[in-house]
Amino acid sequence: MPELLQLQQVSGGYHGRTVVHEVSLSVAEGEAVAAVGANGAGKTTLLRLIMGQLPLSGGQVLFAGRALGRLPTFERVRLGIGYVPEGRALFPEMSVEENLEIGAYRASKAELRQRLDHIYQVFPKLQRLRQTRCRLLSGGEQQMVTVGRALMTRPRLLILDEPSTGLAPRVVGELYQALRVLHSDGLTVFVVEQNAYAALRFAQRGYVFEDGHITRVAPATELLHDPHLVESYVGRASPLASSQGPA
Amino acid sequence: MLQLQTYLLLLLTGIMWGGVYLLMAFGLNLIYGVMKVVNLAHGDFIVVAGLLAVTLYGAFQAGPVLAIPLATLLFLLVGLAVYRGLLAHVDTTGSQGELRTLLITFGLSSIISNIALLIWGGQYQSVPFFQSAVRLGPLFLPESLIVSSLVAFVLAFAVQFWLTRTRWGRLVRATAQSELGAASCGLNTGRIRLLTFALGAAMAGAAGALTVVLIPVQAASGGFVTVQAFTLIALGGLGNYLGALLAAILLGVIEVSSSYFLGASAASAMIYLIFILVLIVRPQGLLGHRGRI
């Protein structure tokens, strides 16, 4: 399988303080990959580095074989990377449909209609809410709009930053169900999550993140049943980790 | 009966003056809404455009019909140049970011107003156009005020339409509401900021060229105009369009009636006083969330 996204020894952080240390990972065309880890492990920073929101201090990011260098975020989106940022970054005073339309602002009218219909197919709930201002939506609905908006750019790769944050378990389930459908239609997905169970059950392959380093990479099912996964969240030798793994 | 007539006149002229103030605050509001930058040279843009109109009138007897498009175009270019040459180089991140942009536009304001002083001197000047008064039943209203406020309200609705109904306007609003979101839709947000700043400057140019028929200007009056415009958009809630409209009418009525009852210098003190009170009592503006671009 050709690699769509490739990170080679990527390092970076804020104000000269390195948060992500020499991370190498890859996402193949058509694959669904998750990177899981506890709060503060550097997952969001990693995505900001991939999207060009932060400058790399070392290594490089390749997309479809091309080194992205210092390309600004919007150019990366135009190349085909759909981005669902942390905290959603919606346009709060605009309606759902307006939000979606801006995702495809360069498309023709007919094309736009077609993409909108596709989004409403994936998230039927949004069709009912299309005239509602995003500020008034619930967290789960907002997350759907963000994912929908990213899909409107017709990405080859969809990158999601902690889509489950602040969502109730049932809503998380709905969201991942939608991602599963999209993936089975051929979309490549890279998701970064604290909610390891949701992400790993969705993904084919998983990376475990600890303190800005990748400490493990394995097929998702393997990680899911690995008692050590708990340790990477709560640290070694914890009573929680020794309690026979997940319930 | 006479009493009622006076009040009615005050109210009507107040609303019209409100329209004029709105026109003068428009560009400032747009730039703040998108870029979160207070352009302290805004008043100087308006004043210079007005003085330009005075010169055009002196040279060709040309009224606002010629001066407005010329001033608009000129300040569009000025806006482009200022953004490209200055603002794009300022590090706006961090705790000192806001201070830096303020100081840049502050320095710019000083440069512009003093160049204007060299060219046009320090006396108040105006364009004698629309000098007659219009009779409205028992009321007399100066024609210049009617024209200016009409243009102002029309422009207000045009901009509102542009922002909400057109493609470019929507992209500008999107950038204003979330720069990260806009970038993740593939928008070149840097270009949108450039466009916004140029547009805001152009609006200041148009406003200056028109309102000079009503308000005589002098090279150094830019600072007052900036504060007046900032008062209005602060009262309306920075970057809030509906709020600005409401604030404009309120300020117009207050100013007209205080200068009628208390005198002109008290009226301008009133502006500052309201400004400070608004900052302290209601920093989020009259309407809060509603009506943001």
Next chain:
Amino acid sequence: MTRTRAPRVAITLARLRQERIWLLFGIVVLAAAMVALFGNGDQAQLLFSTCLFVVLAYAWNIISGLSGYVSFGQVGFFGIGAYMAATCQIAWQWDWYLAALGAVLAAIVLALPLGTVMLRLQGIFFALGMFGLSRIGALIATSTSLVGGSMGEPVPIVGTTQETALAMLGCAVGAVVLTAWLLRSPLGLRLLALRDDEKAAEASGINTNASKVTAFCLSAGLAALAGSLYVWNVGFIDPGSAFNNTYELQTILMVLFGGIGTLWGPLLGAVVISLISNALWAQFPQQQQIILGALILIAVIWMPGGLVSLFQRFGWLRRRPVWGPPPPVEAEERLPLFPAAVGNVGEPVLGCQEVTRRFGGLTALNRVSLEARSGHIVAVIGPNGAGKTTLFNLITGFDRCNGGAIRLGKMLLKRLAPYRIARAGIARTFQTCRPFPSLTAWETLLLPALVASASKEEAIRAAAQMLERLALRDQWDASPESLPPGQLRFLEIGRALMLRPRVLLLDEVMAGMSPEEIRLIHALLREAVAAGCAVIAIEHVVPAIMPIADHVSVLDFGTTIAQGRPDEVLRNPAVIEAYLGTGEEEPVNA
């Protein structure tokens, strides 16, 4: 022995260099005094106007540089001073120095209420609000007929140019010395801290409002002094020159050009720009303002640190840490962390009853109850977004509850300012460290120590001991920005402990720490607990806190889903699920 000698030599050298600056300053002042005494009128006038701007620059620097509240209307106090002095001289025939005194007092009396109100504003709002105030001042001066109205009026008592220049030189020296003193005083420390981070300063027990207002009054008094001497010099008063916007512009330019917030920056900037603009005035009288405006642009874009930053690159003109270096701590005089017990072990100190906090539609905390007992450690765990940090913000007064009550002992903590809560005995750390980049490690600890201690000596001793405990002694004069993350955390914990709190709130302090670092924190916590301090620790790294925790409370979606003894709670399946999350409703079969 050689290890300790090396830094001592360096310190002595640094001190010598510092004294040399003052020697240089003295020589310059002496030369200036010679100009005033023996120079001609023009030279004396140039000296006067240069010194006038030096005073104005220092006045502006105190409020805008040291406290970080940029004002566009500080010249208003110059105008008030000028008018007050003119009134005293015209109406009551006071001598110039009495008039100056009156002007300064009037400005301070006026600045007190104005500052209290205006300093609630932030950023652009404060800057423009001050501009508006100074315009109101000008309008009042124009419309009252008391002293000449808009046309102005001559002032009877005029000094010779030489006299006024000498007096102004004295004021300029006074302004420099005042700033130097400020930068080495507790007030200066508080100002620098609140400039960097007002919340962190409040959490360290600093009454930030009082400090800001004090700085505002000092700044106003200094500007008014300049105004009164100005009137004495020109012998005329009018609104246009008393409330002169150009002065404001020039002052700001000078401070920026020299280096904002520094001791020597305003002096350098004022002298250099005054001389330049004097030369410009002779050559291009009309373009002078334009060139000054362009200089502002240049200063902001290409020289953000000002002239001083060029020197600082070589280690000159740097700020000297207050009361440093810390005195050595001998083994026999080592004191405990807490000089006296702060509570009886087991006694409840802090109680949260059914605390609720909503943000719009989101309920961040829903009827959460928590109790902390003296000498016990409570761990609060839970996933991202569970409301843990919100709980801390409510306890420490940075945020207000929508329902429920929080009590410290018997005292209800409702509507108490954060610094009062900190002084009452609740100290906290922040999830992402909030250091004061302008202060050294030593000063960071000194700041809360001065709040908690009875005397300066005691505070110094306590802070020095804390540096020792945190193994930061060798980095006592390091800026927090240069410390590695682990030590930065230590510093933050140390800052909280310096308040000798009855309740210590730790927000994820052990995330990303090495085992040795965690051991050090455990030792500190054990000592605090032994002295009766109650600890509430939010943690993600569960094993880091479990060995010392007495009680665990698990939050998820703003509600307490489990609490009790650590081993019991951590076997609870609901807790495991909350921690790792579930994607679907059906449980996973492991």
